[in-house]
Amino acid sequence: MVTSSAPGKVYLFGEHAVVYGEPAVPCAIERRVHVTATEIDEGLRIHANDLQLDGFTVEYSGDGESHPDVDVAESLVEAGMGYVNEAVAQARDAADAPDAGFEISVEGDIPLGAGLGSSAALVVAAIDAATRELGVELPASGIADRAYQVEHEVQDGQASRADTFCSAMGGAVRVEGDDCRRLDGIDTLPFVIGYDGGAGDTGALVAGVRDLREEYDFAADTVATIGDIVREGEAVLGTGDYERLGELMDFNHGLLSALGVSSRSLDSMVWAARDADAHGAKLTGAGGGGCIVALDETDDALTALKYTPGCEDVFRAELDTDGVRQE
Numbered sequence: 253m254v255t256s257s258a259p260g261k262v263y264l265f266g267e268h269a270v271v272y273g274e275p276a277v278p279c280a281i282e283r284r285v286h287v288t289a290t291e292i293d294e295g296l297r298i299h300a301n302d303l304q305l306d307g308f309t310v311e312y313s314g315d316g317e318s319h320p321d322v323d324v325a326e327s328l329v330e331a332g333m334g335y336v337n338e339a340v341a342q343a344r345d346a347a348d349a350p351d352a353g354f355e356i357s358v359e360g361d362i363p364l365g366a367g368l369g370s371s372a373a374l375v376v377a378a379i380d381a382a383t384r385e386l387g388v389e390l391p392a393s394g395i396a397d398r399a400y401q402v403e404h405e406v407q408d409g410q411a412s413r414a415d416t417f418c419s420a421m422g423g424a425v426r427v428e429g430d431d432c433r434r435l436d437g438i439d440t441l442p443f444v445i446g447y448d449g450g451a452g453d454t455g456a457l458v459a460g461v462r463d464l465r466e467e468y469d470f471a472a473d474t475v476a477t478i479g480d481i482v483r484e485g486e487a488v489l490g491t492g493d494y495e496r497l498g499e500l501m502d503f504n505h506g507l508l509s510a511l512g513v514s515s516r517s518l519d520s521m522v523w524a525a526r527d528a529d530a531h532g533a534k535l536t537g538a539g540g541g542g543c544i545v546a547l548d549e550t551d552d553a554l555t556a557l558k559y560t561p562g563c564e565d566v567f568r569a570e571l572d573t574d575g576v577r578q579e
């Protein structure tokens with residue numbers, strides 16, 4: 253039996269634009285998903301306590317069919333376990349063990365679908381645990397690549413390398429197409445996260461931006477302008493100029509809102525943080541609901557968000573310089 257964990261992430265800049273080859277800077281945070289993998293004779297049995305369903309267990313028989321032992325919507329089973337199923341397939345491939353059976357259990361403290369990269373952390377940790385259980389130790393970069401293939405598959409091609417590379421490597425990273433690298437010299441960033449208790453459907457939200465880009469040239473220009481913000485922002489990173497970083501985060505949020513991926517609750521939390529003198533605030537991840545990220549060394553934004561209607565939880569999230577690891 254092996255347990256591995258991987259961090260969630262926030263986007264300092266660049267979500268959605270990164271899907272179209274613009275750069276992005278995701279940053280790993282100290283919230284993790286833990287996955288335990290135990291080899292069994294055959295098939296795949298998954299225990300996922302975080303899908304807000306007590307005793308939620310799914311058994312995949314060899315034919316890839318799912319047989320949940322609780323009565324849940326097939327779509328939830330498929331969506332929720334598609335990531336684990338494909339991650340296990342990657343592990344079987346990496347270990348050249350096509351018939352290996354697994355019992356997988358998942359525990360996490362990352363809200364699901366909230367823009368904090370729970371899917372990427374789940375996939376990265378699952379690949380690491382399952383491959384180690386089969387006696388194979390992949391480098392973090394190899395796990396990142398396989399995890400990207402999983403997200404790309406499960407999200408119908410609507411995924412970039414950003415989330416999975418960041419979760420595998422830890423720290424602040426820069427992703428532009430297939431060019432993925434860790435940004436050294438950045439040890440801390442004062443993130444405050446507001447969570448509205450909601451979730452966005454990453455695949456659908458990404459598809460919505462894709463449709464807009466195809467419909468309007470100015471939407472494509474908007475995506476390209478996000479790329480300009482990222483290039484400006486990466487020059488500031490590491491200088492400690494949080495005022496300028498925050499200004500660019502605000503600008504990035506405005507463009508994401510123009511692309512239709514913000515929401516009333518995300519905007520309300522963003523403005524509450526800004527009105528409390530945060531350096532900047534923006535939605536993080538696919539949007540549609542979930543989390544915002546603010547830059548604030550004080551507790552003013554954190555306090556303001558606590559009293560913002562629609563904000564269900566608020567917490568400080570330190571940069572996590574560790575990526576995927578065996579526990």
Ligand SMILES: Nc1ncnc2c1ncn2[C@@H]1O[C@H](COP(=O)(O)OP(=O)(O)O)[C@@H](O)[C@H]1O
Binds near residue numbers: 452455
């Ligand atoms: N702890 C978990 N247990 C089971 N499934 C999970 C877990 N964390 C994430 N998932 C899967 O990932 C999906 C959320 O991924 P996504 O929509 O990309 O949002 P995000 O990556 O922002 O959290 C969930 O709907 C579920 O299918």
Ligand SMILES: C[C@@](O)(CCOP(=O)(O)O)CC(=O)O
Binds near residue numbers: 270415
């Ligand atoms: C919208 C996108 O840029 C980030 C998705 O982030 P999350 O899965 O909502 O945490 C898609 C991607 O890059 O895979």
Ligand SMILES: [Mg+2]
Binds near residue numbers: 372
């Ligand atoms: Mg995701």
